[in-house]
Every structure is written in C-alpha cells, then in structure tokens.
Amino acid sequence: MSKRTRIFIGILLIYVAGIGFMLYRVVADLDPRYRESAEESLVETSQLMASLIEQDVRDGALDTARLEPVFKSLYARRFNAQIFSVTKTRVELRAYVTDRSGHVVFDSTNQHVGEDFSQWRDVSRALKGEYGARTTADVASDPDSSVMYVGAPVRWTQGGNGDIIGVVTVGKPVQSFGQFVSAAREKTLYVGLVSVLAVLMLVVMVSVWLVRPFGLIADYVRYVRAQRRFSLPRLGRRAMGVIGAAYDEMRDALAGRNYVADYVQTLTHEVKSPLSAIRGAAELLQEPSMPQPERQRFLGNIQRETQRIQEMVDRMMELTALETRRVLERVEPVSLKPLLEELVSATQGHAAQRQISIELDAPQDAVVEGDAFLLRRAVSNLMDNALDFSPEGSVVQLSLAVQRRGVQVTVRDQGPGIPDYAQDKVFEKFYSLARPHSKKKSTGLGLSFVKEIASLHHGRIELDNRPEGEGSGAVATLSLPRASA
Numbered sequence: 015m016s017k018r019t020r021i022f023i024g025i026l027l028i029y030v031a032g033i034g035f036m037l038y039r040v041v042a043d044l045d046p047r048y049r050e051s052a053e054e055s056l057v058e059t060s061q062l063m064a065s066l067i068e069q070d071v072r073d074g075a076l077d078t079a080r081l082e083p084v085f086k087s088l089y090a091r092r093f094n095a096q097i098f099s100v101t102k103t104r105v106e107l108r109a110y111v112t113d114r115s116g117h118v119v120f121d122s123t124n125q126h127v128g129e130d131f132s133q134w135r136d137v138s139r140a141l142k143g144e145y146g147a148r149t150t151a152d153v154a155s156d157p158d159s160s161v162m163y164v165g166a167p168v169r170w171t172q173g174g175n176g177d178i179i180g181v182v183t184v185g186k187p188v189q190s191f192g193q194f195v196s197a198a199r200e201k202t203l204y205v206g207l208v209s210v211l212a213v214l215m216l217v218v219m220v221s222v223w224l225v226r227p228f229g230l231i232a233d234y235v236r237y238v239r240a241q242r243r244f245s246l247p248r249l250g251r252r253a254m255g256v257i258g259a260a261y262d263e264m265r266d267a268l269a270g271r272n273y274v275a276d277y278v279q280t281l282t283h284e285v286k287s288p289l290s291a292i293r294g295a296a297e298l299l300q301e302p303s304m305p306q307p308e309r310q311r312f313l314g315n316i317q318r319e320t321q322r323i324q325e326m327v328d329r330m331m332e333l334t335a336l337e338t339r340r341v342l343e344r345v346e347p348v349s350l351k352p353l354l355e356e357l358v359s360a361t362q363g364h365a366a367q368r369q370i371s372i373e374l375d376a377p378q379d380a381v382v383e384g385d386a387f388l389l390r391r392a393v394s395n396l397m398d399n400a401l402d403f404s405p406e407g408s409v410v411q412l413s414l415a416v417q418r419r420g421v422q423v424t425v426r427d428q429g430p431g432i433p434d435y436a437q438d439k440v441f442e443k444f445y446s447l448a449r450p451h452s453k454k455k456s457t458g459l460g461l462s463f464v465k466e467i468a469s470l471h472h473g474r475i476e477l478d479n480r481p482e483g484e485g486s487g488a489v490a491t492l493s494l495p496r497a498s499a
Contacts, residue, residue, distance in 0.1 A: 029213050037206045040293060041199050048195055048300040052186060053147060053162060055303055060166035060184045063109060067168050067182055074170045076180045078111050078120035085109065085122040098299070098313065099197055108161065108185040111168070112137050114178065136165035140181040143167060152187060161185045198296035201316065205289060205323060291319045347497055348386045350414055350421060351379040357390065358412060361397050369407045372397075376414035380421040383497045384471040392467040392475075395460040396425040396490045402449045402456070403429030403488065416496075420473075423492040431479040431488050440477050441465050468492060 070077040088105050095102040111120040116132025131137045139146030146165040151157060168180040295312040298304065304312075358374050365372050382389070393412075400410045408428040415422040432440060432447075439445045446458035461477065468475040473494040480486045 026214065030210065033206055033210055033213075037203060040202055040289075044198050044202070044296070044300075045195050047297050049162070049188075051297070051301045053164060055301070056147075056162060056164040056184050056186060057166075059107070060164045060182060063182045063184060064166040064168050067111065067180075068171055071168070071170050071172060071179065074177070074179055076111065076113055076119055076168065081109070081111070081120050081122070089122075098309070106187055106190045108187075110183055112181045112183070114141065114180055116141065116181075119180070134163075136163045136183050137181050140165035140167045140183075141178055143178060146181075149188070156187075156189070159187055159189045161187050195300065198300065201292065201296060201320070205292060205320065208323060289319075289323075292316050295319075344385055345383050346386065347381050348384055348389055349379055349381055350389075350423065351376045353386065353390055354393065354412060354414060354423070357393055357397060361394075361401070365401055365410065368401075368404075370401060370404050371409050373409055373411045374413070375411065378414075378416055380414060380416045381497045382421060382471065382494045384494070388467045388470070389494075392464045392492060393423055393425070395464050396423075396492065399460060399490070400425050400427035400429070400488070403427055403447075405429065420493055420495050423494070425490045426480060426487060427489075428487040431486065432477065437478075441475075464492070468494070471495075 067076065067078065067081075070080065088107075091105060092103060109120075109122045110118050110126060110131075112118050112131050116130055116134075116137050118126045118129050118131055121127050132141075134150075135148040136146040147163060149160050149162050152159045152161050163183050163185040165181045165183040167178045168182055169176045170179050292315075295315045299309060299312050299316075354374060354376055358372050361372060397410070397412065404410055404427045410428075411424075411426040413424045413426075415424065436445075436447060440447075441461050443459060443462045446456045449456075461475070464475050471494050473492065476491045476493070478489060480489050
C-alpha cells in the first residue's frame with residue numbers, strides 16, 4: 015500500500031468515525047424525543063377523557079354507555095390526511111376504562127372487557143393518584159409492534175370527596191408515528207452524506223499534496239540507479255532540480271495542511287448551526303397536534319437550511335478548485351464594456367423586485383487578458399453583494415475607468431457600509447454580515463472567490479466605504495492590468 019493510500023485512508027477513517035458518531039447520536043435521539051412528544055399528547059388526551067367520564071358518574075358508579083357509539087363511529091371514519099410524505103387514513107387511538115378494582119368495564123377494541131388490569135402500571139399507579147404509563151407489545155393485533163398507554167384517574171367529584179373510582183387509559187401504536195421518525199432520519203443522513211462527500215474531495219487533494227514531494231526523491235533515486243556511468247555534474251544538476259521542485263511542493267503541502275485544517279474546522283462550525291436548526295425542526299414536525307401552518311413553517315426551515323448547506327458546499331468546491339490553480343488555463347482578450355452591459359441586463363430583473371435601479375458608466379471600452387467566464391463571475395458577485403445591502407429605491411452604480419496601464423471596475427451601493435470591526439475580515443472565508451432587508455447571512459465565500467479571480471488575473475480587489483461618510487454605502491474596486499496593444 016502506497017504512502018498516498020495510507021494517508022488517504024487514515025484521514026478518511028478519522029473523519030468518517032467522527033461524522034458517524036455524530037450522526038449516530040442525532041439519529042438515535044430522534045425516536046426517544048418523539049416518544050416523549052407522543053406521550054405528552056396522550057397525557058392530555060387521557061385527562062380530557064377522564065374529565066368527560068366524570069360528568070356521567072352517578073352515585074359513585076362509572077357509566078361508559080356514551081363511549082361505545084363514539085368510538086364505533088370514530089373507527090368507521092375514513093379520511094385522507096397528507097402529512098408531508100406520510101398519508102393517514104384512519105384513527106388508531108385506543109382507550110379502555112377500568113373500575114376501582116382494576117377490571118375493564120369498557121374497551122374501544124372490544125378485546126379485554128372483564129379482564130383484570132390491576133397489575134398494569136398505568137392502572138395500578140393511576141388508582142393510587144400517581145402518574146401511570148407503559149409501553150407493551152401488541153400481542154392481539156401485531157406481535158412485532160407495541161403500544162404506548164397513559165392512564166388518568168376518574169374521580170367522583172359531584173357527590174363524593176374526589177375519591178378515585180376508576181381509570182381511563184388511552185393508547186397509541188408506536189408504528190403509527192414510526193414513519194415520521196424514518197423521514198427525519200433520512201433527512202439527517204442526507205446532510206451527513208453531503209458533508210462526507212465534501213470532505214472526501216478535500217482528503218484526496220491533501221493526500222496528493224503531502225505525498226508528491228517524497229515521490230520526487232524516489233524518482234531521483236531510481237534515476238541514479240539507472241545511470242551506467244557516474245557523472246557528478248549531471249547528477250548534481252538533476253539533484254538541484256529535484257530539490258527545487260521538492261521544496262516548492264513541500265512548502266505548498268505544509269501550507270496546505272494547515273489551510274485544510276482551518277478549512278474543515280471553519281466549515282464544521284458553519285454547518286453546525288443549520289444542522290441544529292434541521293434537527294430541531296424535524297423533532298417538532300413529529301408532534302401530531304401541531305397546526306398545519308406551523309408544520310409548513312418548520313418544513314420551510316428544513317428546506318432553507320438544507321439549501322444553505324448545499325450552497326455552502328457547492329461554493330466551497332468552486333473556491334477550492336480555483337485556489338489550486340497557479341495560472342489561468344485559458345487566456346484570451348476580454349472586452350469589459352460588453353461584459354458589463356450583459357451583466358446589467360441580466361441583473362435588472364432581480365434589482366427591480368426591490369425597486370433598485372442600476373446605472374452603468376462605461377464611456378469607453380477596455381480589453382484585458384484573462385478568462386471571460388471568471389471575470390463575469392467576479393463582477394456578478396460584486397453586483398449581488400451590492401444589491402443585497404442596498405435599501406429599496408436606491409441606486410447601484412457600475413462603472414468602468416480606463417487608465418494608462420490598467421482598468422478599474424467599480425461597484426457602488428447606497429447601503430449601510432462596512433462596520434469598523436469588519437473592515438479586515440470581509441475577504442475571510444465564511445465571514446458574512448447580515449443583509450439589512452432579510453437579516454440573514456450568505457455563505458461568506460463570494461468575496462473570497464472574487465479575490466482568487468483577481469489574483470489569477472494579476473489584479474486586486476478592494477472593498478471600502480464611500481468617501482461621502484459613514485452610512486453612505488460601500489464601494490468595491492476590481493483593478494486589472496490592460497492587455498498589451
């Protein structure tokens with residue numbers, strides 16, 4: 015097994031073990047959390063039924079005559095409730111009533127009338143005035159499933175002293191909410207899989223960078239062994255070339271190792287927040303009593319946070335691929351004025367939604383050498399940034415200034431500007447300020463992307479507040495060298 019393979023497998027196993035442990039804890043916690051929610055709902059239902067039965071108590075005797083037709087009608091009802099990806103068509107709630115001796119006087123399923131339930135935990139504890147609940151295998155209907163039961167005491171409140179004269183117990187099959195738990199698990203595992211694939215790509219690059227310098231030395235040893243004659247000058251020149259190449263790649267490998275460590279740590283920190291939001295929304299969605307508008311809101315949260323993670327991973331992959339380049343793969347003359355006109359036309363629709371107008375000031379054209387696609391992406395990122403921070407009814411100005419040896423593409427907005435504490439952080443990866451209109455942050459990778467594109471074109475990007483003063487907006491300047499005549 016090669017060094018590259020060992021490094022790759024080692025890093026991958028460490029990460030997989032960590033993400034696997036985290037997903038195991040999250041997934042294993044879904045079922046208990048939902049059982050707690052379901053039990054809480056059963057507690058309220060049992061108390062409600064106990065209160066209704068108490069209205070019919072006469073001379074300390076239970077009267078369950080009204081329950082039988084109610085449940086018979088309830089079980090006969092058919093409906094079609096589409097609860098996200100789960101369809102519910104019938105009522106699965108169960109109930110039975112026992113007298114003060116623990117004998118069943120009413121059973122909604124007509125299976126246990128007359129039986130002695132005084133030893134069951136829900137009945138025995140409720141007869142003592144304590145909280146009683148149990149989960150028992152459903153032997154009669156489905157031996158592979160189980161039912162959660164919660165009991166509530168029935169008291170003689172009208173003519174007595176609040177004496178307990180019976181117990182009403184409500185139950186719900188565990189399998190009825192197992193579909194919700196499975197759906198939440200699938201969503202959580204999907205997020206984990208996306209994270210594993212992203213880190214897998216990083217591990218491949220790290221393993222190549224770390225091992226390649228040692229491979230150069232091995233190549234030199236094989237070269238020396240293959241020589242038939244010993245020529246010190248020739249071997250010396252070859253050795254100097256190998257040492258120079260190894261030094262360059264080792265420097266990149268050492269820098270890259272710290273870079274990737276910081277990258278993964280920052281990415282993990284950024285993903286932690288949307289994962290927590292997804293987990294919380296998934297748990298709340300499992301409550302059967304949640305109103306439909308609330309369910310839609312939490313489903314929207316899950317979709318939004320999943321999209322945020324997906325966007326973060328996609329942008330990170332693009333940025334990583336860009337940072338590995340030392341030079342542009344394709345260089346061609348690029349006319350900036352038509353490029354800016356095309357961007358303004360493409361952005362007008364988005365700007366019009368918030369009544370923002372875009373002004374282009376490009377009195378003359380300028381040609382630079384580079385990649386038209388990357389330059390378009392860079393200016394598009396600056397435009398999107400300006401629109402995000404611009405108030406409604408404001409103006410975003412895009413201008414092209416031609417100088418003797420270079421050109422400047424400038425984007426000005428009328429937003430709040432850059433706070434003092436963020437001046438030195440705006441180009442850091444994953445750093446983002448909240449948008450004034452939505453109060454939400456972006457992935458924090460857009461300006462880093464622009465910085466890498468400017469560097470590949472031997473230019474620079476600057477972002478500062480407008481000279482008019484605080485609160486007058488920000489100005490982004492992309493400076494590029496002009497193409498030679």
